[in-house]
Amino acid sequence: MRSVGNFTPYRIRMSKEKLVEVNTAGFILKPDSPEIKPLYEKIKAQFEAKGISVMLSEKSAKMIGLEGVPFEEMCAKADFLVSLGGDGTLLSLVRRSYGHHKPVVGINAGNLGFLADITLDDVDAFLARLLLGEYRIDDRMMIEGYVQKSSGEKKRFIAFNDVVITSPEPSKMVRVNASIDGERFNSYTGDGLIISTPTGSTAYNLSAGGPILYPLTQAFIITPVLAHSLANQRPLVVPADFSIELDAEKYRAIASIDGQEVYELEEGDILYIAGAKKGAKLIHRKEHNYFSVLREKLHWGDRNW
Known part of the structure; x- marks a missing residue:
């Protein structure tokens, strides 16, 4: 914590929680988007190359012509959950999985991406750091x-x-x-x-x-x-x-x-x-900075937007 002048500013405490295991990821995909199949298969291969098995929810699997598992079973068995889509996909996943209290990470295949902040180009690097424990889990009020x-x-x-x-x-x-x-x-x-x-x-x-x-x-x-x-x-x-x-x-x-x-x-x-008695658990890159996200998404300080 950085001191300013003669005082140390207050900081909201960041959670030090970590995943117990990083063996299995449960995926849901952006609904009504069968064209997302090649992207999902590419990301699935990236997860599996890092030794992380992938489960796909039944509804998402049916959309792209694959076999999946019931949503509740996926939430129960996965170590963490992944939404592949935009913020709306992540919102739905957090709400529907609330009773399981599993950490969720959003891979942004949408537009704005305030919540789903892992870009498609960042997936490999993010997974490498996830396996090293170089990430954080934010507890968001619900x-x-x-x-x-x-x-x-x-x-x-x-x-x-x-x-x-x-x-x-x-x-x-x-x-x-x-x-x-x-x-x-x-x-x-x-x-x-x-x-x-x-x-x-x-x-x-x-x-x-x-x-x-x-x-x-x-x-x-x-x-x-x-x-x-x-x-x-x-x-x-x-x-x-x-x-x-x-x-x-x-x-x-x-x-x-x-x-x-x-x-x-x-x-x-x-x-x-x-x-709510328990918050949503969102997995972010360790260096994730909310104010940088605001500056980027809302074009703060950009005179040409």
Whole structure:
């Protein structure tokens, strides 16, 4: 830790966790992309050349005409999991494998790549360093919650990036009442409301004008979308040990989980959100620097973009 002047700045602690074994990798592929088969076969060969066997999930295998294994079996048997695709593929893998708590690495075959940050050209070098223990595992906050229907039924979910409440009809507004630890604090009227994790702060939250949080921070970001009033409609950051309760007063609404699952909210339904007991484990290169990623992906400091 570098000292500045007469003081040493605070640093969020990085995890020192390592994989117990590096023998088997479980793969999922970008969905609806059968053209990814040659790329997968090339990367599979790179893994096997380093002595790491590869398991492919059944759904991904079927997409490219190969044999695979059931997803749950793959998660149980693999030492770590790999998404080959973009950030959406990694998001899906983290959520679906949450109960197994296996570390996940993303190989970027997509576009932006905030989360899936191992490039196709880096795979060989990354594997060599993985086998030497020269990597790190980041523990990223996740959301767990449920929709409680007026009937008493509970529909539970896990989110990695965000939970977004909007109208099911385009151009229709919603009114979302928000409480923290059971105490009402605001009502948001507009196109919607985003509850984001720090990891999700560079997703829809950023587009809606919310702040970027360092991904190892433990906090929620509450960001209104196109608010109809500016008086009380500002982004808010709250610690992750608070619980958040939301209801869409007098309006039909939908809750989108990481943009991949949707739940209907009717009058009388309540959406409960809390920090998950365990975070997502993301494997990164040891030298991975979040601020460099921001500079590259968001063109910070680039006058020609």
